[in-house]
Amino acid sequence: MSRLRTERRWRLPWPRSLLGRMLLLTLLAVLLAQGLASLIWLSQLRASQLEGLVASARSLAHSMTASVSYFRSLPVAYRPMVLDQLRSMGGTRFVVSLNDRPLDMQMLPATPRKKAVIEAVEQVLRQRLGEQMSISVEFVSPRELRVFNSGLKLDELPRSWAHYALTLAPLDPPVLVTQIGLAPGEWLYIASLLPEPYTSLEEEGVPGQQIGFMVLTSTFLLLFIGVLVHWQSRPLKRLARAARDLSLGAAEVEPVVEGGGSEVVEVGRAFNAMRERISRYLTERSQLFSAISHDLRTPITRLRLRVELLDDEQLQHKFSRDLDELEMLVKGALQCVKDTDIHENIEPIDLAQALHGLIEPYLGTGQVTLEGQVLAPYPGKPLALRRCMGNLIDNALKYGQRAHLRIEDGDQAFVLHVDDEGPGVPEQRLEQVFEPHFRLAGQQQGYGLGLGIARNIAHSHGGELTLQNLREGGLRVTLSLPRTGD
Incomplete structure (x- = not known):
């Protein structure tokens, strides 16, 4: 039982009005449609970005193969001089060096984009240079990058070439390190950055413009649907008021527009x-x-x-x-x-004053007690409701000697419990006592119409009258009048 109460307590409230439900359903539909459209658009965007990234990687690999072919065509004595010229150029996005062994550096964790770039570069290099070539391609963080056999870090190199070539502050992108074995004891080292806009290699989420567009369209649709539903629901509200007035037996109910x-x-x-x-x-x-x-x-x-x-x-x-x-x-x-067809105008009724007027003659005798308070006036027919509650009190005093009244008033309904101290009613006769002229054994007073009239008046106000035998003895009559149409 406690678990069910906890689940009900945390259950999201469902709007009761047509406008609230339409706005909520529209918001959910818009968010679902925009979410699906954004996912499709984002997947297509990432696919096109990956295609462009692979094309850029292949282009970079072709440049590497050209550099390798050029170095291999140079005499050994000229190679250091060409390397010095490349280093003095400055502003380039790659660094080339010759080492006597491949450098061992810590690789960055593999991601789908990094794997695609590495596979594309290796494929082009092996196609152009031959399958027998020793080739190593990996991504390294700039903080872990080594350029020479001596193990110098990037920050320890002259800023005029290496640092500017391989960093893009404040992005700090990964560096693609390619090491190719030209001959025993001779490894060509190429460290480079991918061209824009693929430098960071990170998959971007939904752009801010797309989120702003979703918020703008959702707000516009909600405003439009809200105005439309409010405009369409006005005739329904007029119809509801007219139906309620008609059910309460108003003397004149104007035709609904x-x-x-x-x-x-x-x-x-x-x-x-x-x-x-x-x-x-x-x-x-x-x-x-x-x-x-x-x-x-x-x-x-x-x-x-x-x-x-x-x-x-x-x-x-x-x-x-x-x-x-x-x-x-x-x-x-x-x-x-x-008694059940009283032609009265519907007006706000002070039920507390009406009840006190009915029980005032009995307050000094102790036959009637009253608990609870009325929170707000109730719109209905004054004489009819007074007769309804009076019949309940008279019935309790007539057959149960005493009447104990208890009020439970709230936003949804006004409830009045009338308990007596009589013998009660057999369970199989609880519905029969509402029938005209029906009396239980030993009851000879009145016409036997009190409860039936009271129930008819309750029904005319959209309410209900129920009977319940109390465990400690006596009968409880409960009058419930809804406030939903106020």
């Missing part, structure tokens, strides 16, 4: 047609029950007068009892319709 998309227009048109049918039905029902009330009361009154003229008292008593029962059924039916 038909607007928005074609689907929303169809919904508004259907609602207006339904509103007209319901209004016509309520009017006809009110007229029907008024006629029934008039038509039934008149013959009942005539029958009572005729019963009074009977000489047989026993027969007179039987007729009177039947007429009383018939009159009670008629009054009960009319009262049920009257």
Whole structure:
């Protein structure tokens, strides 16, 4: 149980409004599309960069083969002089020397780009110089670079040529070191940098311009979708307000203005047609029950007068009892319709004041207790809700001697618990007690309409009325009225 509560606590909240959900889904779709597009673009960019890098490496390898061929064609006595001329040139991005053995240096860790460059250089050198040549190609950090057999570091060499040739401060790029065995005891050493823009050999991430473009397009789309959804949702909000007013039994509900998309227009048109049918039905029902009330009361009154003229008292008593029962059924039916079809305007109700007005006569006797507070007014029909809560309190006092009221109010709903100290209701009869004229064994008071009327009033406000037998004895009646449409 604690684990489930922890998971629920850390679960991301899902927006409840249509605007919030549309913006969230749009943002996720945009980020997914932009991410996939950026990955495809970045993979193509890196492929083209790798292709250019390999081409530059091959070009550099061709230059190396030309240098090797030139050195091999020179007499041995001229080679040191040519090396001195190369060193005095300055500004070049390579250093050449002759050593009596290959220099041993620490190689940099291999990466896909470094491997591609080394393979391309070795392939060209072996194709042009021959497979039998001793060739070593590797990348070395400038801090670990050695140029001569003496083991001099790059910083220890004259800055007029070697240092400027092999460094690009502050990048400090890796140096490509190629050592080729020309003859026994004679190794040609070539240290060089790759040309721009491949000097660093590092794979770049998504450029800042691409990230800025993603942020700009996402913001524009969210603003556009937000305005569009807000514009399209206005007819739905008007429809929701009209539907709530109609469900609360407002006397006059104006037709909904038909607007928005074609689907929303169809919904508004259907609602207006339904509103007209319901209004016509309520009017006809009110007229029907008024006629029934008039038509039934008149013959009942005539029958009572005729019963009074009977000489047989026993027969007179039987007729009177039947007429009383018939009159009670008629009054009960009319009262049920009257109490659940109260035509009132919807207005903010101070439920705390309404409750205190209902329980004030019992506060001195200790029959009624009240706990909790009402946080905000509730929009509804004042007389109907007062009758609903009054029926619950009267029912608890009538069948349970005492009524203990507890309020639980919040942003989502107003909840009122009414507990009594009576015998409760059998579990199989919890739903039957809401039916008109239903009474449990031993209950003979009233018409048996209180709970049914209270539940109908709760339903008309979008709420619910439930019953629950308490473990310690008694019955709990819970009235729940939602605040979601406020």
